[in-house]
């Protein structure tokens with residue numbers, strides 16, 4: 001059985017064979033997409049010397065205390081003035097400065113008397129104050145944003161200022177999601193007998209959507225070899241990049257997925273990883289008309305979700321050069337029971353303690369891989385490495401924020 005790190009490396013290497021295309025989108029549609037071009041400033045930022053305040057533009061002279069008001073300039077309405085030692089122009093924030101401006105005195109710091117601007121009692125000013133120089137934020141031709149980063153809302157104004165009405169982003173990867181199990185019924189069904197609601201479909205599809213990739217719902221199918229095969233063929237004939245199945249990958253009598261993957265010509269790269277939850281995890285490559293990848297996720301709802309987060313989401317984002325995992329170091333506020341030699345990903349509650357200036361984390365009491373109630377009420381996965389047993393209160397652990 002391979003380790004978490006070995007499995008992750010294999011996935012990472014294989015996924016590199018997916019060469020994602022790019023497409024152009026409108027700036028307004030670029031949020032949470034991955035930038036696929038280096039963006040350069042096509043103009044100076046700011047494009048001209050301008051005022052940082054509503055005030056009076058003057059030519060700096062330390063001995064001047066009053067100036068004749070010769071006109072005004074508001075943002076977008078430049079008027080040509082040339083300042084000398086004794087003149088001032090009323091200027092609004094963002095307005096282009098008149099020639100010879102070497103200071104802007106804020107409105108609050110002056111009094112106006114008989115057409116003259118006078119420094120108010122007790123106020124002083126410095127050379128170059130409240131002036132924003134052309135290109136001081138970014139010069140024309142300089143790299144504004146590197147490719148291979150997530151376009152978050154804080155980057156939109158810069159993209160707009162560089163004239164990017166259209167942005168080149170990577171095409172979203174398309175995931176297919178298929179659940180298997182005789183016990184599954186629709187989530188809007190009344191529960192009776194030995195049936196359960198097919199929740200994995202929903203958790204995995206939304207986990208895909210959460211990082212802004214596309215998911216196609218292939219529904220759920222009973223543990224019938226022929227029926228599963230038909231669904232798998234349908235999925236492989238579609239335009240998905242990655243197929244995610246849940247259930248049927250363990251050693252149960254009706255666990256057909258791995259066998260079917262092989263029958264359909266999928267090259268299995270591994271089928272068990274030394275982790276908890278979710279030891280059975282099948283990863284395969286289907287290379288017929290074009291390359292596709294398959295993950296056979298375990299059926300237990302916590303296992304399938306955790307495996308998606310710790311393997312698939314991270315590896316896919318890294319394919320685009322994005323280090324995704326939000327990992328924080330935290331101190332265990334209670335001891336944890338962990339006796340096996342697997343890498344454990346325990347459900348935990350992480351909290352920042354402002355007095356102590358660090359994070360503390362507490363593992364959920366129950367760690368069953370079927371326990372959706374615990375999963376829904378935690379905010380992280382506590383990583384307990386293979387060689388580590390029973391970490392004690394006060395020990396440091398890494399936590400993956402979910």
Ligand code: AMP
Pocket residue numbers: 179180181183184196197198199200201246247248249250252298299300301370
């Ligand atoms: P399996 O991996 O098929 O052996 O399933 C392991 C456990 O996960 C069983 O208890 C299943 O009933 C449960 N399970 C399988 N598929 C789903 C699903 N789509 N939603 C919720 N639970 C599931």
Ligand code: MG
Pocket residue numbers: 180181182223247248299
């Ligand atoms: Mg099953």
